[in-house]
Amino acid sequence: MGGRFVALVICALLLSACGSFPVNPPLARYDPSAGYRFDPIPDEPDKRDEMFVILVFSGGGTRAAALSFGVLEALRDTPIRWQERDTSLLEEVDVISSISGGSFPAAYYALRGSDTFTEFPERFLYQPVQSDLVKRALNPSNWFKLAGPSYGRSDLAAEYYDEKVFGGAMYGQLIAAHRRPFVILNATDLTTGVQFPFVQDQFDLLCSDLAGVKLSRAAAASSAFPGGLSPLTLKNYAGDCDYHQPKWVGNALKDRTSRVNARRTARADQRLGYAESVVDLDSQKQRPARPYIHLTDGGVADNIGLREPLTAIANRNNAWSVLQRIDLKQVDKLVVVVVNAATNPQTGRDQTAKVPGLLDTISTVASIPLDNYSFETLDLLRGTVKEFNEEMRLISGCKALASNKGPQCELDIPTPHQIDFFAIEVAFEYIHDDDERNWFKNLPTTLELPRETIDRLRAVGRTILGEDKEYQRLMKQLNGGS
Amino acid sequence: MEHVIVSFQTNRFAYIDGEKAGITNDVLRVEAGTHEFDLGNLKNYKPESQEVEVVGTTVLQPLKIVFTRKDK
Numbered sequence: 001m002g003g004r005f006v007a008l009v010i011c012a013l014l015l016s017a018c019g020s021f022p023v024n025p026p027l028a029r030y031d032p033s034a035g036y037r038f039d040p041i042p043d044e045p046d047k048r049d050e051m052f053v054i055l056v057f058s059g060g061g062t063r064a065a066a067l068s069f070g071v072l073e074a075l076r077d078t079p080i081r082w083q084e085r086d087t088s089l090l091e092e093v094d095v096i097s098s099i100s101g102g103s104f105p106a107a108y109y110a111l112r113g114s115d116t117f118t119e120f121p122e123r124f125l126y127q128p129v130q131s132d133l134v135k136r137a138l139n140p141s142n143w144f145k146l147a148g149p150s151y152g153r154s155d156l157a158a159e160y161y162d163e164k165v166f167g168g169a170m171y172g173q174l175i176a177a178h179r180r181p182f183v184i185l186n187a188t189d190l191t192t193g194v195q196f197p198f199v200q201d202q203f204d205l206l207c208s209d210l211a212g213v214k215l216s217r218a219a220a221a222s223s224a225f226p227g228g229l230s231p232l233t234l235k236n237y238a239g240d241c242d243y244h245q246p247k248w249v250g251n252a253l254k255d256r257t258s259r260v261n262a263r264r265t266a267r268a269d270q271r272l273g274y275a276e277s278v279v280d281l282d283s284q285k286q287r288p289a290r291p292y293i294h295l296t297d298g299g300v301a302d303n304i305g306l307r308e309p310l311t312a313i314a315n316r317n318n319a320w321s322v323l324q325r326i327d328l329k330q331v332d333k334l335v336v337v338v339v340n341a342a343t344n345p346q347t348g349r350d351q352t353a354k355v356p357g358l359l360d361t362i363s364t365v366a367s368i369p370l371d372n373y374s375f376e377t378l379d380l381l382r383g384t385v386k387e388f389n390e391e392m393r394l395i396s397g398c399k400a401l402a403s404n405k406g407p408q409c410e411l412d413i414p415t416p417h418q419i420d421f422f423a424i425e426v427a428f429e430y431i432h433d434d435d436e437r438n439w440f441k442n443l444p445t446t447l448e449l450p451r452e453t454i455d456r457l458r459a460v461g462r463t464i465l466g467e468d469k470e471y472q473r474l475m476k477q478l479n480g481g482s
Numbered sequence: 483m484e485h486v487i488v489s490f491q492t493n494r495f496a497y498i499d500g501e502k503a504g505i506t507n508d509v510l511r512v513e514a515g516t517h518e519f520d521l522g523n524l525k526n527y528k529p530e531s532q533e534v535e536v537v538g539t540t541v542l543q544p545l546k547i548v549f550t551r552k553d554k
Contacts, residue, residue, distance in 0.1 A: 247500040251516045251533070260537050261515035314483065315513045316498055327504040327511055387483055391541040398542060416485065416509040416541065 019144070019151030021233045025212035027204070030243040035200030036171050036210050038095070038182045038320035051082065051333040052322055053093045055181070056306045057102025058374075059223070059299035060341030061445045064101035066125055066454045067341045070461025071426055072105060073117065075337075077462075080478045089478075093181045095312075095320065097197075099298035099305040101447070102339065103185040103222040104165065107215045110183035111169050121454070124165050130448035132164075133157055152230025154220045162216035171198075171218075172211035182320065186298035186305055187221035190231050191290065194270050195301040197308055198222075201319035205274040206234060206293065207241035221295040225445075231294040238275040238288045245271060248317035264317060303370050304340055304377050314384055326419055333420045335474060336381065339461065340427040342374060343441045378425070385421045392418055424471045426464045436460075484514050484536045485544035488521070491551055495522055509544050512536055519547050528552045 033040070055075075057068040075090035082092060098106035104124050109116045136142055136156055145151050162168055174183070185198045196202060198218040203210040221232040245268075252268035255261055276289040298305065312318045313334070325331045349356055356364075395413050402409045431437035440460060443453065465471055488496035490506040497503055497520045504510040506521065520531040527549045539545045 247518060251499060251518060254516045255535070258535070260535060261513055264513055264515050316501060316503065317513065321501075323511055324501060324503060327508070328502065329504075394541055413542065414487065414507075414509050414544075416511055417504075 019146065019148040019155065021150050021152075021155050022214075022217070024203075024206075024208045024210075024217075024234050026235075026237040027207045027209040027241045027243075030204055030207070030241045032204075035203070036175050036182075036198075037200050039180075049094060049325060049331050051092055051335065052325065052331045053089070053095075053335040054309050054322075054337070055093055055096045055106075056304060056309060056336065056338045057096065057098040057106050058305055058338070058340045058342065059100030059102060059297065059303045060343070061101040061223075061225075061447050062125065062129065062449045062454070063343070063443050063445065063457060064099075064339075064341035065104045066449070066457035067426070067461045068098075068102045068339045069105045069120060069125060070458035071337065071339050071465055072109060073458060074462035074465050076114075076117065078475070080475075081480075082478065095184065095309065096181045097184045097186065097305045097309050098222065099186050099303055100223040100225070101341070101445075102305060103219045103298070104161075106183050107185055107219050108165065110174055110181065111166065111177075111215060113179070125454050126451055127164065128448045129160075130446050133160060133447065136160060150233060152232070154224040154229045154232040157224075157229055158214070158217045158220035158232065161219050162214055166215045166219070169215045170211065171213050171215065174215075175211055184308055185215075185218040185222045186302065186308060187218075187224070187232070187295040188298055188301040190294040190296045190300075192270065192273065193301060195298065195307060196221075196293070196295055199319065204241075204243055205238065205271055207237035207239065207243055208234065222298045223447075224295065224297045226296055226300065229297075231296045234293045234295065236274060236288045236291050236293050239277055239286060243275070245275075246317070252317070264315070267311075267317070299370065302377060303342070303374050304338060306336075306338060306377050306381060309336065310377070310380055310384060314387075326417055329417045331419055333422065333474075333477075335422045335424065337424045337465070337471075338378065338381065338426065340374070340378070340425065342371065342427065343443055343445070345442050345444075346438070381423050385423045388419060388421050391416060420477070422470045422474045424465070424468045424474070426461055426468065428460075428464075430464050430467065431460065432467075483511050484539045485541050486510050486512055486519075486536055486539065487544045487546050488519055489546050489548045490521060490527060494524075496520075497522055506549075509541065519549075521549055526552050 058064050072090065076088055078089040080087060080089055096106045105120060108120050112119060137153055142156060146156065187196045189196045198210065200210045217232065224230065224232055249268040249271055252264045256265050274290065277286045278289045280287045312320050313322045315321060316324050322331065322334065349360065395415050398413060399411050402411045428437055428440040431440060487509055488506050493505050493507060495502050496506050496510065498512055498517050514537045516533060516535045518531050518533050521527050532547055534547060536545055
């Protein structure tokens with residue numbers, strides 16, 4: 001009898017030790033002026049942005065983190081004369097959008113600012129993160145936690161990042177610091193396949209308060225590489241905070257049958273999807289149709305991290321619309337720096353007639369659509385630049401044609417506010433030397449790389465940035481050239 | 483990208499989908515689709531708002547959305 005009692009107590013203790021994910025807090029009441037959001041449009045003309053700088057950090061594990069960090073270092077070391085003061089290009093960065101490995105330097109810079117440069121390499125880049133995560137997963141003291149149905153390997157990883165990298169920091173600290181850049185860590189909604197940015201505008205949809213969410217969980221969700229790391233869970237409280245959608249959502253739905261802007265209608269649908277409700281059979285009360293949201297690696301939806309900024313650049317219907325700021329004449333220069341750590345590992349597959357194995361086929365087929373989508377995403381950026389530039393070309397072309405027929409034919413065509421758009425790309429494919437390029441393009445995707453590799457990545461990020469033609473054009477303009 | 487001019491007798495803020503969008507009589511950019519246009523809270527204009535499907539414009543031929551001063 002006594003033995004049975006002890007066994008029961010041990011079982012109860014073991015069950016209570018089973019892990020459960022740290023629940024994101026509810027939002028008491030929707031307040032569009034509070035929470036982690038980009039600054040509202042300023043009323044004072046002297047508060048205009050004039051030069052709006054967006055950094056985009058791709059996925060790619062520690063390879064991406066080190067390359068992005070190298071670019072941050074280079075921007076810190078780029079002195080510019082701007083608005084009658086000496087500063088650095090890094091000081092002018094307004095937004096960083098990041099995916100997976102790129103989310104670590106992005107989040108750390110948002111939290112620690114210039115201290116990042118002395119702290120981040122030793123806290124993250126040079127650490128054997130992958131080995132540490134495996135050790136923790138294999139540690140019997142964590143097995144009971146992992147046995148819990150709502151606790152996964154990404155929850156364990158988030159605990160590790162919290163302890164070793166972010167020091168317990170929550171989004172509330174970023175709100176309190178109230179400084180730029182505004183950092184957007186992107187994960188992917190596993191069910192819908194849609195990008196899930198860690199910003200209050202997105203958490204409003206769940207009626208959850210991002211201020212009470214740890215940065216480590218955002219970084220873990222953004223880098224929850226499928227297979228190796230489990231999805232990470234959020235609780236959905238939709239319907240509990242008097243949230244109302246922005247006006248554009250209802251207007252976008254009116255275009256469903258005309259399909260005049262299917263992309264905008266789809267974005268409206270995605271927002272409304274989180275608020276769909278059903279009647280709970282037990283309580284007979286309304287509850288969210290999806291009471292839990294499972295997030296996986298941001299790279300599944302967009303491995304560059306550029307989709308969210310592109311939406312902000314080309315649309316008004318976005319929580320931090322750049323287009324809105326351009327038309328309000330608050331932006332004259334738009335700078336987008338894409339740090340893309342994509343690789344293209346060599347394979348011996350085509351050297352033999354042997355039928356490729358199942359593992360090789362599955363892993364290759366899984367990554368090809370992502371790579372193709374990344375290509376399209378980068379092309380969309382180039383297309384957006386072209387679209388802005390084409391406006392001015394059309395107008396000046398018309399004016400020139402008309403004025404050729406005599407001064408009486410000169411046209412006065414009203415023009416939208418023009419900007420100078422700089423799209424800068426840092427990617428291994430722009431390395432000139434064949435051997436060096438191949439070396440970087442064959443680096444593995446892992447959360448652990450040798451110190452020398454990290455140092456080479458930091459250095460090459462700086463080099464590629466310096467050689468980019470658009471970056472050189474920007475520097476020339478900022479330093480007084482035309 | 484589509485182009486519109488929100489026209490009014492004076493220059494003031496124009497609003498698209500409830501958000502400050504630019505100045506009246508300027509060429510403004512907007513994504514294609516249905517939008518609601520108005521001139522803000524000082525209601526000395528008519529109509530109060532206009533719901534318009536914006537599509538097929540160019541920078542050379544922006545869609546004109548006209549507001550006029552309301553008689554006192």
